[in-house]
Amino acid sequence: MKTNLVSRVALGFAVIAPLTISLSGTPVAQAADDAIKIGEVGSTTGSEATFGVATHQGVELAIKEINATGGVKGKKLQVILLDDQGKPEEAATAVTRLITQDKVVAIVGEVASSRSLAMAPIAQQYKIPMVSPSSTNPKVTEIGDYIFRVCFIDPFQGFVMARFASENLKFKRVAILRDVKNDYSVGLAKYFTETFKKLGGEIVVDQSYSAGDIDFKSQLTSIRGAKPDAIFVPGYYTEVGLIARQARSLGIKAPLLGGDGWDSPKLLQIGGKAMEGSYFSNHYSADDKAPHVQAFIERYRKAYKDTPSGLAAMGFDAMMVLSDAMKRAKSLSSADIRAALAATKEFQGVTGRISIDQQRNAVKSAVVLKVVNGTFVYDSTIRPG
Ligand code: PHE
Secondary structure (H helix, E strand, O other): OOOOOEEOOOOOOOOOOOOOOOOOOOOOOOOOOOOOEEEEEEOOOOOOOOHHHHHHHHHHHHHHHHOOOOOOEOOOOOEEEEOOOOOHHHHHHHHHHHOOOOOOOEEEEOOOOOHHHHHHHHHHHHHEEEEOOOOOOHHHHHHOOOOOOOOHHHHHHHHHHHHHHHHHOOEEEEEEEOOOOOEEEEEEEEHHHHHHHHHOOEEEEEEOOOOOOOOHHHHHHHHHHOOOEEEEOOOOHHHHHHHHHHHHHHOOOOOOOEOOOHOOHHHHHHHHHOOOOOHHHHHHHOOOOHHHHHHHHHHHHHHHOOOOHHHHHHHHHHHHHHHHHHHHOOOOOOOHHHHHHOOOOOOEOOEEEEEOOOOOOOOOOOEEEEEEEOEEEEEEEEEOO
């Protein structure tokens, strides 16, 4: 068993400690015996560590609030988080362990589509409901009727950025640089291309890399030769930050465009000034003035001394949607939880109103954020349909 047990957090307690990463696998606290166990799988280490940490903090805040208001069916919830280190095979091991050893009633996770795709067949096989907070590749929920998500999917996200590039920015010629090792990146590049061409745009060069690469100069040199208006880079923050720096050092001034995989404070640490003026689509903006969003931000800041990212908001919403379904379910059997999840309608989340459709996806708006003076600034909202 290579999977690290990151934390076993018993959330029947009044005060929740901030995420305790115990690589030795020591339980942080033991649960009350009759707590309802929820499994969570995330990358709390590795090159996408901020995804797992931020999501877990959102999940933890939700659990704390649910337990403080009576729990579910008179019982407290307990979340058991396992770190997959950003590796699909570890995510598969983790979900198997949560189901067969810890006997969780439901799973929250993963963020990254490639890891959710490794977990979903196992959850489906054991008929344990799985709710991904933020995996956007369409294939994830197609795995089976126990697999749900509370976010939009990439055909929509690709449409959002293509329309934004074409209509808002008036761009005609875009280059693509995709991560071929990442299902999310490959899918999003494809959906962006489809809409951008429909809107009269041209993909002037299409290049690729593999997650973990650190030198992108040869791809960027051919992109520079094509003189694009922008470069669409639907990858994760570590590589995107490096790509931005190398693009600027090669004299490329065109902005980068991307998707939710950019959502990390590390993007700005790694990319620095090279990220200025670039845009990406996301699930939520901390600039949203809606009272329930600002109230969430305030509670989160109090708990973690940090502004919640989109991932934290999605983790919070995923846990809240799951507990709402468990409250409505006839019993806590997996079939009843599954049926209640499928019946979710107009749930008011931090990231928008969540209704689960026939394909077990949520249909929601996206926001476009711009990098300005080293922060993510709200630019616009694009609605589905
Ligand atoms: N949507 C990405 C995927 O499916 C994951 C992600 C979501 C990353 C939100 C960052 C923020 O792989």
